Amino acid sequence: MINEIALNHGIQLIDVHSTESLNDDDRAILIEKYNLTNEILDYADDENERARFEYDEITNTYLIVYNVQNENEQTPDMSQRVLPISFAIREQKLFLFTNDATHYIKDYLISAKNHLKQTDQHEVWEFIFNTLDQISSDYSDQISEADVRRNRIQTLIKKHHSSEKQILELADLEDLTTYLNTAINGNLTVVKQLELISSGNVQDLHLNKTSREHLHDSLIEIEQIKNQVDLSSDIIDRISNTYNNILNNRTNTTMKVLTIYTIVLSIPTIVSGFYGMNMKLPVADQGWSWIFSLIITVVIILVILWDLHRRDSL
Structure with a gap:
């Protein structure tokens, strides 16, 4: 399903929402009406695509594949807790490719103008950077929740109330932090690539001073979250090893x-x-x-x- 939403100052959001994958009708509309290429659509439609930044010189289209969290946080399949979404930027049109589990990102884009200064609302990249900040905040919240669960398990272990339930919960936390770590590292690579390109003469990505500063702040925030998830993952591994030593003893x-x-x-x-x-x-x-x-x-x-x-x- 394709919806056109006016963001501000001539910037148009093309919301491409699929239940599973792009159907033939939507793909035809995106190619014929909006001049997107099959290559870009293949990247955007791949649910296993890694985080990446691409530029199509022929159509002057930017593509960002970014990892976000599954809206259903209770899904038992840890590999589905983090899913890719795609942004395509062509002129003043911003394409967002999501499925049922990631469609909430549309609300981040729509509400972005409430966080932007009036002078920045004509920059399509400002909407993207603000959305990336919201996604980073979601990761930070998820890591904090994992830390709360970890502390609860650690308390039970110290009180000798450990059981098979705690072992399974520790295993879930290890899987979760592994997927979060991989997703955050991928996002960090994308933002670093964006900053590198915007600061040089490579490709046609010219940001104003405010947008460059915003991008730099986004990069710093993702690096902080990466350090946070690295620390959380390391502590969980240590607790798991300690738990195994206790059980062996x-x-x-x-x-x-x-x-x-x-x-x-x-x-x-x-x-x-x-x-x-x-x-x-x-x-x-x-x-x-x-x-x-x-x-x-x-x-x-x-x-x-x-x-x-x-x-x-x-």
Whole structure:
């Protein structure tokens, strides 16, 4: 579905919203009416496309593929928590390619003029940079939520209330931060490329001073978020390793206790087995022989326990 929305000062938003992928009718309209190329549409329509910045010299069209979060934060498939969207910029037209899970980005573009100065609202790139800032803020919020979950798990581990549920939740957090880290690194590469191109004479991207400063601020913000997700991911990995060490230590302790019990409980069996044999044994014919066997059993058990304690094995 294609909707045309007037943003401001002659800037037009072409909202291309697909449930799954572009249908043939929408693709034909974008090619015939708006002069977009099949190559650009293929990039924009690929749900597995990595973050990138492209420029088509023939049609003078810029393409930005950018990673954003899935609107459904509860989706069980971690690989779908981060999805690509695409911006295509041609003259004063801004094309936005989204699906059902990422269509909320349209609201960021529409509301961008509320955050821009009146003099900046005629710059199409200002709408994009403002939207990138909103996307970065979403990532920061997601990382903060992951940190809250991590702290809760860490508290439970310290209180020895850990369980299989915490193990699975830690695994989910590790997967989540991995996908977030990959997405943020891709976005950072795109913004760095934009700043590099805008500061030189390569390609036809000329930004005014305000837009260049805005782009630089966006770059700094993404770098801060990258550091934030790197730190969060590192801490989660450390907690996971600590948790594994705790579980291994518990297993070793359990096996140690079971081994000691096995050794101790085998002594009565050995002693009584000797006196159960059909052969002549010392004091076996006495009435107090069973007491004697108990004394031997207890003495052997005490000697073994003393020897284990001497070796620091208890």
